[in-house]
Amino acid sequence: MKKGLVMLLVVAILFWWWFYQPSATKKVKHTAPPNVVSFETTEPQVKKPEIQKKPARSKQSESSSEIATTIHISDKTIADSVLSYLDVYRMTRQFESCQNIIYRLMEDENFDPVVSFKSRTQHLQALYPDLPTPPQISAIKRHASQCEQLLNAVQLLDLPDLDTSNGKTYAPMYQLKLRLKQYLLLLKPKTQKEQAIEEVLNLIELWQVYYEQVLTVSKGEEESHKAEITVLKEQLSLLRKEQLEISRQYHENPDSVERDSLGEILKEIEKLEKQVIELKRVDPEIREQAIEAFEPVNDLLFAQLKSRDPDVFYEAQKTLELNKQIYRDFGHFPYKDHGGKKFKVPFVEYVSPGDVIKDIFGIDDNETFGLVINYATQLYHCELGADCGPEGNWTPFYCHLGYDNLVEAACQHDLPTFYRDYFLNQNQWQDVQMVLDIIRELYAN
Amino acid sequence: MRIKWLLLLILAALIVGLLVNQKNQNKVLENNESTAIKTPVSSTTAHDLDNAIEHNLATDPIAKKTKQKPTDVQLILEEIETRMFSNDPYVEIYSLQSSMSLCKDADELDSLFTFYQNYTHPKQQQSIDVFKEKCQQQQSLYPNLISQDIKQPFKTIKPESRLGLLLEKMHKKFNRLTELERNELGTELLIEGIKAQNSTVLISSSFTYRYNRPMMSQLTHVLNSQDLNYVGQISQLAIAKLACQFQHGMACEPTSELMLLICAQQPNSCGLTFNQWYQQNTLPGMKNDVEIMLAHFQDNIH
Numbered sequence: 001m002k003k004g005l006v007m008l009l010v011v012a013i014l015f016w017w018w019f020y021q022p023s024a025t026k027k028v029k030h031t032a033p034p035n036v037v038s039f040e041t042t043e044p045q046v047k048k049p050e051i052q053k054k055p056a057r058s059k060q061s062e063s064s065s066e067i068a069t070t071i072h073i074s075d076k077t078i079a080d081s082v083l084s085y086l087d088v089y090r091m092t093r094q095f096e097s098c099q100n101i102i103y104r105l106m107e108d109e110n111f112d113p114v115v116s117f118k119s120r121t122q123h124l125q126a127l128y129p130d131l132p133t134p135p136q137i138s139a140i141k142r143h144a145s146q147c148e149q150l151l152n153a154v155q156l157l158d159l160p161d162l163d164t165s166n167g168k169t170y171a172p173m174y175q176l177k178l179r180l181k182q183y184l185l186l187l188k189p190k191t192q193k194e195q196a197i198e199e200v201l202n203l204i205e206l207w208q209v210y211y212e213q214v215l216t217v218s219k220g221e222e223e224s225h226k227a228e229i230t231v232l233k234e235q236l237s238l239l240r241k242e243q244l245e246i247s248r249q250y251h252e253n254p255d256s257v258e259r260d261s262l263g264e265i266l267k268e269i270e271k272l273e274k275q276v277i278e279l280k281r282v283d284p285e286i287r288e289q290a291i292e293a294f295e296p297v298n299d300l301l302f303a304q305l306k307s308r309d310p311d312v313f314y315e316a317q318k319t320l321e322l323n324k325q326i327y328r329d330f331g332h333f334p335y336k337d338h339g340g341k342k343f344k345v346p347f348v349e350y351v352s353p354g355d356v357i358k359d360i361f362g363i364d365d366n367e368t369f370g371l372v373i374n375y376a377t378q379l380y381h382c383e384l385g386a387d388c389g390p391e392g393n394w395t396p397f398y399c400h401l402g403y404d405n406l407v408e409a410a411c412q413h414d415l416p417t418f419y420r421d422y423f424l425n426q427n428q429w430q431d432v433q434m435v436l437d438i439i440r441e442l443y444a445n
Numbered sequence: 446m447r448i449k450w451l452l453l454l455i456l457a458a459l460i461v462g463l464l465v466n467q468k469n470q471n472k473v474l475e476n477n478e479s480t481a482i483k484t485p486v487s488s489t490t491a492h493d494l495d496n497a498i499e500h501n502l503a504t505d506p507i508a509k510k511t512k513q514k515p516t517d518v519q520l521i522l523e524e525i526e527t528r529m530f531s532n533d534p535y536v537e538i539y540s541l542q543s544s545m546s547l548c549k550d551a552d553e554l555d556s557l558f559t560f561y562q563n564y565t566h567p568k569q570q571q572s573i574d575v576f577k578e579k580c581q582q583q584q585s586l587y588p589n590l591i592s593q594d595i596k597q598p599f600k601t602i603k604p605e606s607r608l609g610l611l612l613e614k615m616h617k618k619f620n621r622l623t624e625l626e627r628n629e630l631g632t633e634l635l636i637e638g639i640k641a642q643n644s645t646v647l648i649s650s651s652f653t654y655r656y657n658r659p660m661m662s663q664l665t666h667v668l669n670s671q672d673l674n675y676v677g678q679i680s681q682l683a684i685a686k687l688a689c690q691f692q693h694g695m696a697c698e699p700t701s702e703l704m705l706l707i708c709a710q711q712p713n714s715c716g717l718t719f720n721q722w723y724q725q726n727t728l729p730g731m732k733n734d735v736e737i738m739l740a741h742f743q744d745n746i747h
Contacts, residue, residue: 126625127662254620267552277563341563348562364711365726371675372728404658407671425670427730434728 083157085187085194089311091150092180096326097396098147103173105151113144117400124404132400135411140400142391151176159183193309200304200312204319207301210294217290220280220344232276239269273341280344287345305353306443310386313443314393317377321352327397331377332358334366360438371428375419376435380443388415398423518601520589529692530643533606535613538598540645541590544695547702548580549591557709566712572705579700608637608646628657635684639746644688644696648703651684667741668734679731682723683738689719 083091095102104111117132117140124131132140159179162170170178189198222229243265250257304316318326323333332354339346351359354373363369382388390399390411395418398410409422420429522534530540547554558565558573565573584591590598596616604610611634622630631653638646654660655677664676689697696703697719707722708715714722727735 127659270556274559274563341559346562361728363726364713365707365722366710367678368726368728368731371678371731405671405673423671424675425668425734427668427733428670428672428675429730431728431730 085189088184101147102151113140133408136400139411196312200315207297210297214290217287218343218345218347220282224281225279236272282344310384331373372431372435375432380439524587533609535604535609539612543645545583568712568715572708572715576700608641642691644691647688648696651681655681679734679738682735
């Protein structure tokens with residue numbers, strides 16, 4: 001009898017060990033259709049540190065059925081060489097989407113991502129009283145956990161020091177971001193994909209140098225009328241102080257400020273700024289030379305749009321659109337700053353990839369064009385093999401990271417499904433497909 | 446002697462009666478004004494509006510208590526004798542002023558074109574020149590209306606229609622309304638603007654309506670789209686298309702304020718009518734949705 005019991009116990013232990021032992025390198029698989037791949041690609045997997053579960057912080061627990069986990073890196077002496085070039089590149093991309101959370105985590109030890117979400121989306125509460133829904137809450141918490149894990153991983157790396165010789169100071173989060181980018185530059189790419197990414201990132205650095213040179217020349221030099229410009233700038237400085245004071249007074253007590261006083265000051269500022277611009281000088285020949293030097297580098301970066309690699313396409317597209325955001329206006333950024341009113345000769349000759357497509361359709365209006373181009377460009381990015389699952393490059397924006405148009409279905413579907421079945425109507429989908437056809441023609445042929 | 450006392454008594458009674466009557470009239474006036482102005486938009490009933498309209502029609506449009514010289518207003522009323530927009534002088538004046546607002550202020554016209562950059566494209570300059578010619582024609586037709594301060598006529602002329610009352614509310618109380626009240630006012634203006642076939646009110650509404658999130662979220666079912674930005678833009682295009690049907694399409698001409706605004710942002714669109722711009726700048730799916738939204742507005746207003 002005793003023996004039987006002991007045998008039973010051993011079998012039970014074996015049974016438990018066989019089925020419930022956690023895997024060190026768990027792959028997340030999506031059941032999405034082809035071209036919607038998991039975030040962990042087919043590249044060789046790095047052995048990840050064991051994840052230990054800790055009791056949830058009381059503020060994070062919204063429902064008793066969910067236990068929020070804080071991700072803990074168990075091995076503090078993680079060897080940097082364990083991480084590949086691609087791993088670190090992924091970290092830099094993830095850092096972008098985690099930026100706000102990392103900032104809060106570094107500043108506030110009591111940071112609660114769900115409370116933060118509710119505060120950020122207060123303006124939507126009246127319209128959507130159920131916000132955030134349970135799937136959205138899960139996604140918010142998961143994303144925050146992933147960002148915290150990333151922060152911990154980055155802080156363990158032997159990052160290069162930041163060059164402070166320019167006298168600039170940065171917030172801790174931003175310092176970390178820059179140091180991580182510097183760290184990537186020190187790594188050697190090994191695989192073809194990694195080499196392609198490195199190539200486009202190097203090209204982007206060069207492109208930015210040449211682009212800045214055109215802008216510098218286009219601004220106009222002040223030396224020819226230095227004294228007059230200095231006087232005007234002093235006057236402008238005083239007017240701007242006055243403007244701030246009036247704005248402050250108005251904010252405190254609108255009745256204390258004369259209705260047109262702010263308008264008058266702004267008109268005066270505009271007039272003086274115009275005078276400053278008129279006194280500046282641009283040498284058209286030098287400007288032309290700068291543009292001629294820029295064009296071949298620009299052509300090279302444009303050629304990268306034809307890459308079949310989604311990350312190479314992403315980097316080139318984002319840079320060429322002069323777009324610093326990560327979710328909005330991916331296909332066409334309508335607010336490009338070519339210098340506008342600040343430059344003597346704004347760089348209006350510049351044409352971005354989105355502008356090219358806009359011209360193909362004969363559309364002038366940025367807003368109507370914006371209704372289709374961004375969806376189409378994102379879908380093209382998905383076709384190249386980008387991660388377009390519920391936690392991929394785009395859908396989190398509609399699930400919880402955006403400021404409006406937050407739709408629960410985005411938390412549960414891949415991007416093409418979400419757009420086609422839950423977000424856009426049939427007419428929109430047809431228009432988006434039309435634009436997508438043009439994009440394929442431009443880049444995929 | 447008796448007759449004298451009787452006469453004195455009658456006279457006293459008459460004086461008292463007059464004083465009491467005057468007091469009551471003032472009370473009625475105050476009550477009606479507070480109904481029209483103080484009542485939040487959301488509880489403004491048709492009955493309240495009708496009362497206010499009736500009162501304004503009954504009282505002299507040139508109120509004696511105002512500081513405005515009656516002769517200036519009289520001149521404006523003469524200029525607008527042939528109505529383009531409405532029998533309500535308040536609405537007529539508001540609509541005309543709005544459609545000519547850029548004619549009044551040359552600086553504002555310049556600012557429109559130099560908002561984004563310091564230079565003006567040749568196509569834009571051409572449009573500005575044609576617009577200025579149009580302003581001169583308008584000035585010859587409405588010299589007093591254009592030269593007056595924009596708020597001055599509204600100090601004396603009272604609205605005589607529902608649309609007029611809503612415009613007055615927007616004019617006087619907008620900054621003091623809550624966001625909900627503003628959204629509701631915007632919706633009411635759109636509805637009344639369509640009923641009154643007023644292109645100026647519609648064009649103005651199309652801009653504010655577009656960012657009216659509560660209304661956009663209610664219109665998602667019309668287009669079967671959850672994309673609020675899209676619903677907003679399609680609504681704006683539909684309302685503008687509707688506006689083109691009224692006042693012989695004046696709101697959609699190349700020299701209309703709407704097209705001038707577009708010209709300021711897109712030099713290649715200078716010189717186009719709204720319908721030409723619309724054909725060029727929308728895709729087939731968008732056009733289908735605009736027609737759906739247009740039909741929705743037309744069906745639901747009437």
